[in-house]
Amino acid sequence: MTTLFEPSPAMPSSNGQLASRQYxxxxxxxxxxxxxxxxxxxxAGQWIFVYYVAASYLPALAQNGFPGLADTALPKGYVAGDLIGNLAIAFHVLIAIVIIGGGPLQLTPQIRSRFPAFHRYLGRAYMLTAAMTSAAGLHLVWTRGVPGGMVGHIAISLDAVLIWICAAIAIRFAVTRQIDRHRRWAMRLFMVASAVWFFRIGLMFWFMTTGGVGIDPETFEGxxxxxxxxxxxxxxxxxxxFYFQAQDSTGAGLKxxxxxVVLAATGVTVLGSFAATMGMWLPRL
Ligand code: HEM
Structure with missing residues (x-):
């Protein structure tokens, strides 16, 4: 299995020595x-998250409409009389299934090379829905609020801006056929569009390894x-x-x-996904 995270071909060293290329x-x-x-x-971790999102929000909305969101884990899932806000949150959680479910598919080169039309179609849908749901998220943050006070408001709003910037640049490089640059900006977009998932696995990794040092459970601040x-x-x-720099470098030490670093990140990802699945997502279903 290869992914867009596969290495770029070994590059010749600056003095062109064959020995260092082999090294x-x-x-x-x-x-x-x-x-x-x-x-x-x-x-794997993102698809478990998608399963949780689909299994909690699809039945709630299908059975009871917007009021069904009151009985979910969302802090203010339903506000009577706030049609725009209720539409925004329903759109936000439903479209998350496309974004988080589709992201890993989009970064798999076998899918891109065997099904190029699907890759283009999903790519456009991914960028458009990520940009739109960020706008819905911004509306929710500044009307209904998020835990964590002003810092939480500013940080998640910054994520929306980063999503728009990465999507715009990735589209621009796709249109001008600068494929390597497009690939790198699409991967940056994947990272910022996955922030909601990184936050949850990071938090649960921290709870699992430290018991929650630096977090006030009452105010959800700290x-x-x-x-x-x-x-x-x-x-x-x-x-x-850092991964891109190492790919471009000729230095074995940097690679x-x-x-x-990436292997350490893999360990944190596996443990954090496990902790979030067992401690947060499965108990809510
Ligand atoms: C495009 C990437 C994003 C995805 C896939 C996404 C997905 C989700 C999901 C699945 C939830 C429900 C979480 C749960 O049940 O634990 C959620 C909640 C929420 N999201 Fe997003 N989100 C994204 C970006 C944003 C952005 C950029 C903002 C704000 C600017 C935002 C604002 C919110 C708010 C206010 C909530 C409800 C409160 C909360 O759970 O904190 N989201 N999002």
Missing amino acids: GRWPDRLLGFSGILWFLAAA PFLTFMYFAQMAIPLLVLQ ITAAL
Whole structure:
């Protein structure tokens, strides 16, 4: 199985020595392997999240309409008389199934090469729905609020802006056929559009490993939460950037270091997904 996280071909060293090119092969393979492993862990974790989203919100909406959202985990899922807000939250959670379910499919090269029309179709749907649901999310944040006070409001609003920026740049490079640049911006978009999932697995990883240091369970505020509100976007983007730098580099040391960082991220992803599944998603179903 290969993914868009596979390595770029070993690049010649600056002095063109064949020996260093050969030396560079196994670090390249290690880097590619770490990327594939992380991608598989993330795809599995995201599809469990999608299962939870579909199983909680589809029946609630189908059986009781908007008022059904009052009995879900959403803090203010239903507000009587607020038609726009109720529409926004229903759209937001339903469209999440397309976005989170479709993201990993979009990053799988076998699907892209064997079914190019599907890739283009899903790609457009992914970018459009991510941009639209961010607008719906912004409306909800600033009318109904989110836990975490002003920091939470600002951080999640920043995520909406990042989603729009990454989607716009990814589309631009697709249109101008700059495919490598398009691929990298699409992967950045995947990271920021997955922030809602990163937040949950990061939080549950922290609870599992520290018991929740730096989190006030009453107010849902505290230093760790402040960190997490921004880390949900910053850490995935930084690790991805490091991975790109290592792919482009000729240095074996950088490739090995980046591979170790991605392997560590894979460990956190697996543990966090497990903790979120057992401690948050399954108990709500
Ligand atoms: C495009 C990526 C996004 C996806 C896939 C997504 C998905 C979701 C999902 C599945 C939930 C329900 C969570 C649960 O049951 O635990 C949720 C809740 C929510 N989302 Fe998003 N979201 C995205 C981006 C945003 C953005 C950018 C904002 C705001 C600017 C936002 C605002 C909210 C709000 C206010 C809630 C309800 C309160 C809460 O659970 O914190 N979302 N989102």
